[in-house]
Amino acid sequence: MVYGVSAIRLSCVPSVYRFSQSSFNGARRSSSFSLLLKKDQFSRKIFAQKSSYDSDSSSLTVTASEKVLAPGGQGDGSSSLTGQLESPSTISDDPQVTHDVDGNEMEDDEKVEVEEQESVPSALANNDEEACNEEPSVPLHMKVSTEKSEAKPRSIPPPGAGQKIYEIDPTLLGFREHLDYRYAQYKRMREAIDKYEGGLEVFSRGYEKLGFTRSETGITYREWAPGAKSAALIGDFNNWNPNADIMSQNEFGVWEIFLPNNADGSPPIPHGSRVKIHMETPSGIKDSIPAWIKFSVQAPGEIPYSGIYYDPQEEEKYVFKHPQPKRPKSLRIYESHVGMSSTEPIINTYANFRDDVLPRIKRLGYNAVQIMAIQEHSYYASFGYHVTNFFAPSSRFGTPDDLKSLIDRAHELGLLVLMDIVHSHASNNVLDGLNMFDGTDGHYFHLGSRGHHWMWDSRLFNYESWEVLRFLLSNARWWLEEYKFDGFRFDGVTSMMYTHHGLEVAFTGNYNEYFGFATDVDAVVYLMLVNDMIHGLYPEAVTIGEDVSGMPTFCLPVQDGGVGFDYRLQMAIADKWIEILKCVVIHF
Incomplete structure (x- = not known):
């Protein structure tokens, strides 16, 4: 493996979690302000540029100032996200660009072969009540629908024995107690995830439930904030009114609210508009950017960033x-x-x-x-x-x-x-x-x-x-x-x-x-x-x-007892090369 740095090439739980039905306050009213909308343009078409990278412009428009603040602004030469972003013509026609470099491939001394094992499809989470009674020590569980993954089923091989590392490096036998404990902890966590979450495949799709999720009937927002005493969703869509969209909390510390579509069928939160969660906390009142937010910007004239509800139309x-x-x-x-x-x-x-x-x-x-x-x-x-x-x-x-x-x-x-x-x-x-x-x-x-x-x-x-x-x-x-x-x-x-x-x-x-x-x-x-x-x-x-x-077992498969990485980046080597090059005196 070779790294190029500044023109230098260097070698190199579970109790069970159920989402509660959120409350909805009819006092909410939509604002005409959207961070990415022109003032009189309230259609859902926020980003009008072409989807293809062949487009020669990319524009974002913002109410009032009509630009998104970039560090330093235009005064210091910094680029902005707004206006026309000039895209120099591509040079992909250059025969040098698309030439095949496979012939130059170096020998991969660090390659690790991973043995294939039969996969076990993830099961659905167990009964909520039984799980609560069995092991109440783990703080949270979320049952996630597997509907989206049915078209493309995926699974993760079950844990192996974790013993092959001792064959590869017999020196590790002197530290077997620690390594076996480590692997036992890993297996315990895998088993808990399988039992209470339906498997690692489902568990790793938390973004399908937490944060903002869109359905045909509206938008659901969920946030894990067990320390908060109260919470409300605020933003441009409700004129930042902390009393308009009060959230409800379930027994596992997850706050939730469902916002139905507007009467005309449009989303209750316009694409490109600013959002935050308003909370009463042990440290006082706090407005936070949602933890699972998919986009955030620094608005003109403001120091804190704002979360952006980013959900363009399909087209x-x-x-x-x-x-x-x-x-x-x-x-x-x-x-x-x-x-x-x-x-x-x-x-x-x-x-x-x-x-x-x-x-x-x-x-x-x-x-x-x-x-x-x-x-x-x-x-x-x-x-x-x-x-x-x-x-x-x-x-x-x-x-x-x-x-x-x-x-x-x-x-x-x-x-x-x-x-x-x-x-x-x-x-x-x-x-x-x-x-x-x-x-x-x-x-x-x-x-x-x-x-x-x-x-x-x-x-x-x-x-x-x-x-x-x-x-x-x-x-x-x-x-x-x-x-x-x-x-x-x-x-x-x-x-x-x-x-x-x-x-x-x-x-x-x-x-x-x-x-x-x-x-x-x-x-x-x-x-x-x-x-x-x-x-x-x-x-x-x-x-x-x-x-x-230089942690041993770092680049060995997890099933064999390793940490599972394909490669180790030993930055100390790169740093040493840089140090040497800085100290080299060249005489002409």
Whole structure:
């Protein structure tokens, strides 16, 4: 596997959860304001640009200012999401762009063969009452319909024996107690998910129930916020009236409301309009962006971001035209950041990256592009690693459909698109992100100091939490399913796997450093689950874990007792090369 960085190529539960019927207040009234609508244009046609990446413009219109705020605005040369986004003519006609580079493939020393096992179809969740009586210790369960998956059934192989790692590396036998305990915890979680959620395939589709879901009769909104004392859905659609659409809470801390369609059959919340959840919490009144929001923007003149109800009409949704490329024998990865990819002093766009940068990456001989900073992040200087909205692509670079057209174009060129996904930590931003979402410190994260990364100034997930597992597993699947990403580079995995986060620790290769009390077994089990889900449902997908510790079993199949990654990205090697190159004195 080869990485290209700045022109350098480097080797490289369950009690059972039932949704309650929500309340609906007839006092709600629609507002004529929509963040993405012109003032007098109240049709559902929000984004009038072509779905194809061949379109030469991409416009977003906003009431009053008629633009969406981009960092720095026009004054500093930053690009905006609004107006006409100039898309230079593509250079796909260049014979160099589409030439076959398979002949240049390098030997893949890190390839791991995964033994196929018979799959077991997911069962429906057990009876609610029985599950409540049997094991009340796990906080939450959600019964998700499997109707959508019937046309394309998928299943995940059951856990294996987890013993093959000892054949591969007999040294591990001295740490068998720890490794067998780790695998037992993984199997226990898989069995619980199978029993109470209908399987990992269903469990990883939380976005079909939580957040905003559309039906023929209206819109349902659900949010897990057990610490909130009251909740209401607010936004442009009801003039931000906290008394208009009061939500009801079930016994598992999930707030819910159903909004019926308008009398003319139109959706109760217009596509492109701003939304938030208004909550009375132990920390006071709080307006939060929905945790499962699919798009968010920073409105003109405002500092906090706003959630956007993103649901274009079917004829306006981007339709993928090209199949995903087959996984190559050897990966040559070009690492990139969309916003920083322009030769001009601007924040670049998905459209420009699609038209200008992708053909160049193809000409250089790469067969995969890894894109940083996809998940929405309020703090641009974090390079995308302080995520605030996990299901939303960054609005600085364009719309969700713009990102889809970028990925589709990459697939046409034969390039895999890997997402730099951040599940190791989250932004400590209280206004825009998950931190103190329901007014409590331990909602998505560990309590106290364990829930704070002292060096990164960010929050750390509680991987033992049932709902955190649902959130993160569903998040990984969302990007694969909705945007057709071909895999992930998981950021900061070393920080996840150890309670010391790999800080101020010198890993020498002594196995005692990997298997002991400093290992966060819950986090490792999550990594095993997410690799299980990805490789089971998307066999061609690639998973890369950023680990500088050298954790043994990291790239061995989960069924054999490993963590399940396809590749390890040893960033310390890349950092060392950069350090050496900076110190080299060239004499002419």
